[in-house]
Amino acid sequence: MNVNSLPGLNTLGISLARIDTLGISLARIDFAPYGLNPPHTHPRGTEVLAVLEGTLYVGFVLSNPGPNMKNKLFTKILHPGDVFVFSIGLIHFQFNVGKTKAVAFAGLSNQNPGVITIANAVFGSDPPINDDVLAKAFQVDKKVVDYLQSQFWWDNN
Incomplete structure (x- = not known):
């Protein structure tokens, strides 16, 4: 859900000069058993993911960390009630590692955070x-x- 599907999110009553910093988006993500939200990035928003049901393997890649350093993968197994943050612009993913469905809610820090799915964009x-x-x-x-x-x-x- 974003400002296009729910116009009431537009600026949340804040002046237009502050839309990009104060708008929000919300998404419910339903994962089939072994379902994947493939590597992607949100160029205009940080994502906070909360797991309601199931078990998710999540991660992000810290790229271009500095001289003489490799890109680093950070991962975690999340269970119901767990929360994980993906900072703006980082490539990240979620994978249902369970034999049952999983449900998560994602809050994004921009009313239009954008999404670029890496494989789709490149190939x-x-x-x-x-x-x-x-x-x-x-x-x-x-x-x-x-x-x-x-x-x-x-x-x-």
Whole structure:
């Protein structure tokens, strides 16, 4: 839910100059057993995730941490009542590791936090990113890139 689906969120009665810092969004996420919310990022909002049912394996990648440091993955297994924070712009994911459904609520610190799903953006762009670029970037054969790009399609029905 964001300002587009619930106009009452717009500015929360605050002056227009402060929309980006005070707006909020809320999302309920229902996970099937072993369901995945794939790696993605919110370029304009921090996410607070609260688990209501089930067990989620969650994590984020701290990228470009500094000189002589590698990107670092932080993960945690969350149970009902647990809360986890994904800072603005970090690539993160959630995965239901249980045999039953899982339910979580995500609060985001912007009325329009945006979402960029990493695989969709890289392998599903229209027009596609050049095979040579992706093969070199991911250090794989162009056939692998072609295969991955072929997996992304959009059903407009």
